[in-house]
Amino acid sequence: MGDKYDCLKISNQLCFPLYACSKEIVKRYKPYLDPIDLTYTQYITMMVVWEEEEITVKALGDKLFLDSGTLTPVLKKLEQKGYVKRSRSKDDERNLIITLTKEGLELKKQACEIPAKMGKCVQLSLTETEQLYGLLYKILGSFPGEA
């Protein structure tokens, strides 16, 4: 046991459980997001808009680690559903400003219960959760040019 190819075993990878865990948890949001007709990507986008009320696509992308290629269709969908408004900045026409609508604010009330429900689905103690959170942000923080 332990040949020179051990490093290529899936069980020796750190990225794989990260990738799998992320997908599995995102999948578990579905039952809670379906009733308010949001996908996970739309949900985290709304989270930022709920916090900021008004934000550019660029700033949104920086916070969410997503580029315009992903965000443009997501934001058009959210506008179509009536939760945000898309309009060019007067100061700088290159910037697209995303604004929360009244309907978008209404949605926030309905989303309020989701984090608690999801919390129960992850079977970690408070300490473990904090540890995991800290390690993940340590990695994210180490990447150049990111939050």
Added chain:
Amino acid sequence: MGDKYDCLKISNQLCFPLYACSKEIVKRYKPYLDPIDLTYTQYITMMVVWEEEEITVKALGDKLFLDSGTLTPVLKKLEQKGYVKRSRSKDDERNLIITLTKEGLELKKQACEIPAKMGKCVQLSLTETEQLYGLLYKILGSFPGEA
């Protein structure tokens, strides 16, 4: 500070850094995977095939947390590149057996350096890496019917 909507702040989520971290690390594989013409999904699929030499799509899906909707096109692509063979099981025609080809085995040698190179990109101590690994598998293990 600390209103009833704090739970909806992106900075209070555990899933979000997991999702972001997974994406950012997978993205960083690209420079190492491009030379051997594999995507990340194709790479982890090959990892299992390198280990098993012969495996059904079902078993592959269980290990990778992927379903046939994702794996079918990935495996067809890998077959097209000549790294695996797809053939029905004689015992049970429902099973599709994935077999490693000589070219697929050759590829393993070239992939050998990738884990070490990627390791350097994640700035965690050995202890932290082990902690993170343990926490991720604890979550994955808590999900019903999964590895």
Added chain:
DNA sequence: GTTGATTAAATTGTACACAATCTAATTGCC
């Protein structure tokens, strides 16, 4: 003040990822 570089979004093309459905093979049960 004009032009070259930079920047923000949008667009295009490729590759997942998954729900839902479909098809074919096998298993259970009588």
Added chain:
DNA sequence: GGCAATTAGATTGTGTACAATTTAATCAAC
């Protein structure tokens, strides 16, 4: 044996993700 239920893959449709390119607006230098 015969048929319902189950199982493995494939297919279809929707929605990301992201690289690469394009377009339009702004900035920078001179």
